[in-house]
Every structure is written in C-alpha cells, then in structure tokens.
Amino acid sequence: MTKAVFPVDFLWGAATAAYQVEGAWAEDGKGESIWDRFAHTPGNILNGDSGDVASDHFHRWQEDISLMKSIGLKGYRLSLSWPRILPNGRGAVNQKGLDFYSRLIDSLLEAGITPMVTLFHWDLPQALQDEGGFAARSTGEAFVEYADVATRFLGDRVKHWITHNEPSVFAYVGHSIGHHAPGLKDPYCALRVAHHLLLSHGWSVPVIRANSPAAKVGIAVNVNYNQPASPSSYDYKVWQHRFGMWSRWFLDPLYGRQYPPDLVEFAIKTHQLPAAGLDFVHAGDFEAIETPTDFLGVNYYTRQLSRDHSVPAEQNLPPTVFQAPKNDHDWQEMEDWEAYPDGLFNVLTWLNFEYQPASMYVTENGASWSDGPDESGRLKDTRRISFLQRHFEAAHRAIQLGVPLKGYLVWSLMDNLEWGHGFSQRFGLIWVDFKNGQRILKDSALWYKDVIAGNAIPILPSDT
Numbered sequence: 001m002t003k004a005v006f007p008v009d010f011l012w013g014a015a016t017a018a019y020q021v022e023g024a025w026a027e028d029g030k031g032e033s034i035w036d037r038f039a040h041t042p043g044n045i046l047n048g049d050s051g052d053v054a055s056d057h058f059h060r061w062q063e064d065i066s067l068m069k070s071i072g073l074k075g076y077r078l079s080l081s082w083p084r085i086l087p088n089g090r091g092a093v094n095q096k097g098l099d100f101y102s103r104l105i106d107s108l109l110e111a112g113i114t115p116m117v118t119l120f121h122w123d124l125p126q127a128l129q130d131e132g133g134f135a136a137r138s139t140g141e142a143f144v145e146y147a148d149v150a151t152r153f154l155g156d157r158v159k160h161w162i163t164h165n166e167p168s169v170f171a172y173v174g175h176s177i178g179h180h181a182p183g184l185k186d187p188y189c190a191l192r193v194a195h196h197l198l199l200s201h202g203w204s205v206p207v208i209r210a211n212s213p214a215a216k217v218g219i220a221v222n223v224n225y226n227q228p229a230s231p232s233s234y235d236y237k238v239w240q241h242r243f244g245m246w247s248r249w250f251l252d253p254l255y256g257r258q259y260p261p262d263l264v265e266f267a268i269k270t271h272q273l274p275a276a277g278l279d280f281v282h283a284g285d286f287e288a289i290e291t292p293t294d295f296l297g298v299n300y301y302t303r304q305l306s307r308d309h310s311v312p313a314e315q316n317l318p319p320t321v322f323q324a325p326k327n328d329h330d331w332q333e334m335e336d337w338e339a340y341p342d343g344l345f346n347v348l349t350w351l352n353f354e355y356q357p358a359s360m361y362v363t364e365n366g367a368s369w370s371d372g373p374d375e376s377g378r379l380k381d382t383r384r385i386s387f388l389q390r391h392f393e394a395a396h397r398a399i400q401l402g403v404p405l406k407g408y409l410v411w412s413l414m415d416n417l418e419w420g421h422g423f424s425q426r427f428g429l430i431w432v433d434f435k436n437g438q439r440i441l442k443d444s445a446l447w448y449k450d451v452i453a454g455n456a457i458p459i460l461p462s463d464t
C-alpha cells in the first residue's frame with residue numbers, strides 16, 4: 001500500500017484543557033475560576049453538567065500517562081489551571097498546584113512524551129473577573145505575573161509554551177455571544193478583552209523566554225475555513241467581516257499589521273466600537289503584540305459558509321457552494337460542524353502565505369461522535385478514524401507545498417466536558433465513563449498508534 005510519510009520528528013500527539021479534564025475544582029487550595037462560577041449557575045451548561053469531576057484526570061493522571069504511552073504519543077498538549085497556581089489570580093502562590101503540574105510533567109518526560117503547555121485555556125480566576133476580567137488591562141498584567149510564576153517553576157523541563165488558546169472564542173463567545181464564561185453579551189467588551197489577551201500574550205513572550213531559554217513560544221488561534229455561499233457582493237461582504245473578525249482581527253496585529261482598517265470601520269459602523277474607535281489601545285501596545293514567536297498553533301474543526309440573510313433571497317445570487325448532505329459521516333455531532341478536510345489544507349496554506357509563521361502546529365483537530373463500547377467492550381469509532389485519516393492527508397499535502405508544520409495534536413486525548421455542551425459531546429481517542437471514570441481506548445486510538453509508529457498514513461484509493 002502507498003503511504004504518505006511525515007517529516008522526521010513530527011510531533012504526533014493529543015490535547016486536553018485543564019477545566020475540561022481535571023475535576024478537583026476545589027481541591028488542594030485551588031481557587032474558583034469563571035468556569036466554576038458559570039457551571040454552578042443553573043441554565044448555563046447542558047443537563048447541569050460541570051467540570052467539578054470532569055474526566056477525573058487530577059486523580060487518574062498516572063493511568064492517563066500510561067494510556068498515552070500505550071498509544072505511543074510523542075506529544076501531549078495540556079493547559080495549566082491559573083487558579084490552581086494563583087488562587088486569587090495574582091499574589092499568593094499555591095505550591096500544591098505547582099507541584100501537581102511538576103509531577104505530571106516529570107512523568108510525561110519519563111514516558112518519552114513532550115509536554116506542550118498552554119497557560120490560558122479560558123479558566124480565568126474568578127477573583128480577577130470580579131475586577132473586570134480581561135476587559136481590564138490590569139488582568140493582562142496579572143497574566144504576565146502568572147506566566148512568570150509558571151515558567152520559572154516548569155520552564156527547565158517544558159520546551160513548548162502556548163500563551164493563549166483561541167483568543168477569539170474566549171473574547172466573543174464569552175463576552176459578546178454569552179454562551180461561555182463569563183456569559184456577557186457586550187460586543188465592545190469583547191473587543192477590549194481581545195486586545196488585552198493579545199497584549200498580555202506579547203508582554204509575556206520575553207518573560208517566558210527568560211525563564212525557559214530553550215523553549216519555543218507561540219499562541220493557538222482557531223481558524224475554521226469560511227467561504228461566501230455565492231459570488232454575490234452581499235455574501236462576499238458578510239464573509240469578509242465574519243471571517244475577518246474571527247481571524248484577521250487577531251492575526252494581523254500578531255504579525256505586525258495592527259488591526260485591519262476595513263474591520264475597524266465595520267466595528268464602528270456596527271457599534272462594536274465607539275465612534276472614537278480603538279480607545280483601549282495605548283502607545284506601544286502594537287509593538288508588544290507583534291513580538292516575534294516561534295510557532296503558530298492552529299485549531300481547525302470545520303467549514304462555515306457566509307450568506308447575507310438580511311437581503312431577500314431573490315435579490316441575492318443563488319448559493320454556489322454547498323456543504324455535504326447531512327449524513328452522519330460528514331457531519332460531527334456538534335451542530336453545524338461539517339467534516340471538511342480540504343478546509344484544513346486551505347487554512348494552513350493561507351496562513352503560511354499570508355503571515356509566514358516561523359513554524360506551525362495543528363494544536364487541535366478532532367471530531368465528536370458519541371459511539372460507546374459494544375458488548376465485548378470494544379469501541380468501533382470508524383467515523384473518527386476516517387475523519388483523522390482525511391485530515392492528516394490534508395496536512396500532509398500542505399507540508400508537501402512547503403508549509404512548516406511540525407506536529408499534530410488531536411483533540412482530544414479523552415472524552416471530557418465540552419464547555420456549554422457538557423458531557424453530551426465526545427471528542428476523545430479514549431472513551432471515559434463519566435459515572436466511574438473508567439477508560440477504554442477507542443479503535444481510533446489503536447489506529448493512531450500505527451500511524452505514529454510508522455510516521456505515515458496509508459493513501460486510500462479514494463485519495464488518488
């Protein structure tokens with residue numbers, strides 16, 4: 001069988017985030033996070049689920065590392081819980097929290113697994129939210145203090161640091177759409193949050209480098225593939241603004257271009273910004289934000305189409321771009337998440353041409369399908385295998401074209417709490433019984449093991 005071989009040292013791994021897997025929400029001195037508060041407020045998370053216990057990784061981390069080892073993972077992307085380390089967001093350090101991560105990282109290294117550590121995957125200390133959260137510039141300063149504490153303690157062993165995960169989702173879904181913590185619905189606040197996230201990223205890069213001189217530092221953005229549904233000027237404008245606000249708004253300042261003028265104009269027109277425009281930007285901010293990084297993390301899940309629904313259909317052009325029919329192979333269980341591997345290829349090549357990052361990792365890609373174990377205890381998640389096969393193939397094509405992709409971290413290592421969707425969405429390579437914490441390797445994990453061992457994927461007849 002023909003194979004597509006990946007570069008030597010390609011970092012095949014899997015990813016998780018603290019709030020989604022750890023549990024132990026109030027153990028060993030951990031402070032409250034905005035996700036604890038949000039989940040404990042009825043109506044915010046499906047079925048009243050919460051991360052109180054989650055996948056119980058805080059107690060089962062040794063078993064989880066053994067499972068990672070049995071899959072042969074070369075890398076593991078995890079996030080640190082900021083309130084586990086600084087319960088009030090700044091000031092007093094909770095040594096027990098640092099010790100937990102220290103043990104985890106030592107054991108990963110002993111198992112031959114490279115840790116990639118995200119500092120902020122959305123679980124902001126509630127104490128900082130009480131002072132305005134990331135809408136306040138001072139929270140950006142607190143982030144730098146936290147980054148300093150964490151990297152001073154772990155920076156001798158961790159060589160891959162990610163400052164923030166998906167700043168657009170944290171800013172918009174948490175502060176404008178309101179579906180994530182802290183649950184606000186204020187578009188101007190969301191843009192302030194976005195700015196302070198970017199700023200705190202830039203401020204922290206030299207601090208991390210000083211504490212962890214051998215490390216590579218980056219940020220993880222989510223870029224889904226977005227297309228106008230037709231070639232009409234209406235759909236084009238919707239696409240330009242939507243895709244722009246979710247991607248260029250973040251990437252342009254990171255890569256030295258400041259906020260895009262067309263989007264600033266759009267944000268003022270739609271009252272997301274006051275008439276004065278970017279009143280939260282201070283002198284020197286952009287210089288900090290564009291501090292060079294070593295890699296860009298890319299989280300990719302799906303394709304979206306932009307259609308201007310404000311004009312009557314008869315005044316618009318008919319759609320010319322169509323998504324797959326709603327069969328269960330091409331659509332994840334996450335509503336409206338199409339499985340669209342070419343989108344990953346398009347996003348990686350676009351990012352490479354447009355911004356020329358020094359290197360890139362797919363820091364998240366995966367699919368939610370809730371297949372459970374059969375009577376024999378086996379879990380045949382064939383749709384996930386096909387999904388990963390097709391997305392790995394798209395990544396391979398991008399590498400062939402010169403995209404400097406250094407690794408692929410599948411979301412997720414194990415089933416976990418999918419934010420507002422609770423436990424209803426299962427993304428794991430490892431199945432978790434949320435009643436008793438029991439774990440089972442899914443068939444996709446066994447398939448992934450072979451991919452990693454051979455550093456290659458088979459080329460299927462349909463790909464040729």
Ligand code: FCB
Binds near residue numbers: 017166
């Ligand atoms: C991303 C998040 C990650 C996970 C996946 C499905 O937006 O970064 O934590 O929930 O979606």
